[in-house]
Amino acid sequence: MQIRTLSTLECTKLLTANRVGRLACAKNGQPYIVPFYYAHADNHLYAFSMLGKKIDWMRSNPLVCVQVDEHSADRGWRSVIVNGRYEELPDRIGHKVQLDHAWSLLSRHADWWEPGALKPATSSVADHLPHVFFRISIAEVSGREALNS
Amino acid sequence: MQIRTLSTLECTKLLTANRVGRLACAKNGQPYIVPFYYAHADNHLYAFSMLGKKIDWMRSNPLVCVQVDEHSADRGWRSVIVNGRYEELPDRIGHKVQLDHAWSLLSRHADWWEPGALKPATSSVADHLPHVFFRISIAEVSGREALNS
Numbered sequence: 001m002q003i004r005t006l007s008t009l010e011c012t013k014l015l016t017a018n019r020v021g022r023l024a025c026a027k028n029g030q031p032y033i034v035p036f037y038y039a040h041a042d043n044h045l046y047a048f049s050m051l052g053k054k055i056d057w058m059r060s061n062p063l064v065c066v067q068v069d070e071h072s073a074d075r076g077w078r079s080v081i082v083n084g085r086y087e088e089l090p091d092r093i094g095h096k097v098q099l100d101h102a103w104s105l106l107s108r109h110a111d112w113w114e115p116g117a118l119k120p121a122t123s124s125v126a127d128h129l130p131h132v133f134f135r136i137s138i139a140e141v142s143g144r145e146a147l148n149s
Numbered sequence: 150m151q152i153r154t155l156s157t158l159e160c161t162k163l164l165t166a167n168r169v170g171r172l173a174c175a176k177n178g179q180p181y182i183v184p185f186y187y188a189h190a191d192n193h194l195y196a197f198s199m200l201g202k203k204i205d206w207m208r209s210n211p212l213v214c215v216q217v218d219e220h221s222a223d224r225g226w227r228s229v230i231v232n233g234r235y236e237e238l239p240d241r242i243g244h245k246v247q248l249d250h251a252w253s254l255l256s257r258h259a260d261w262w263e264p265g266a267l268k269p270a271t272s273s274v275a276d277h278l279p280h281v282f283f284r285i286s287i288a289e290v291s292g293r294e295a296l297n298s
Contacts, residue, residue, distance in 0.1 A: 031175040031213060
């Protein structure tokens, strides 16, 4: 098996082509990981979440890491790691385009990691307190590929 | 989709039945995630790694999080999260049993996330500085299941 480093462009393509990643945040030195659905656009990963531990933690420390991987039939794989910053997006004028874009991509998936995701196009996120629309601003991206030789 | 909390026993069974997880560590508030292979035994997750960023970070801050999930054909899923502590295991008398157990489980997989894993049964880990045998001592485990209803 040969390992090589992915270019920034290859990392970006992998992020765009996938929807499921793992998101890690940290509080007082303790990391926390959750699977999450995202949509990649404009150097950001957009996502919806219910309120809870990860939102609490990211509000107090916005430094996060996202990991996304994909696998090929010959047991090779690619893995991309994003270092980024959590940004909460209130449901107000200014984020409508991103909200609609993220929703259009994410709503194609029936198997949400968290239940009760709302359709923001028909109801205001702000009206439903448990839900948060946020994005990860990508500060740094890196990736590796393993090829069976 | 219905969500329910997994019991500790169900979480433990899921950890035992799987080999691939995501490991997160943190440094100065910045989390870092990598996919890793592990073997579960005696309330620990055993693993091998080359030296590098994650080992450096876990040596300076042993608090880690591991996430493991599995998926069913009907798009349901189970996800388990472990909070634990990194412990490095030198290749000396006292860890031979765990080393052999971990190796016997992990060596069945050809697709290591990192290349060049050694077979500890035939050569001393300490002779090959880039490789580390470690375990995550499980402090806390929790999990959720999503069922399509």
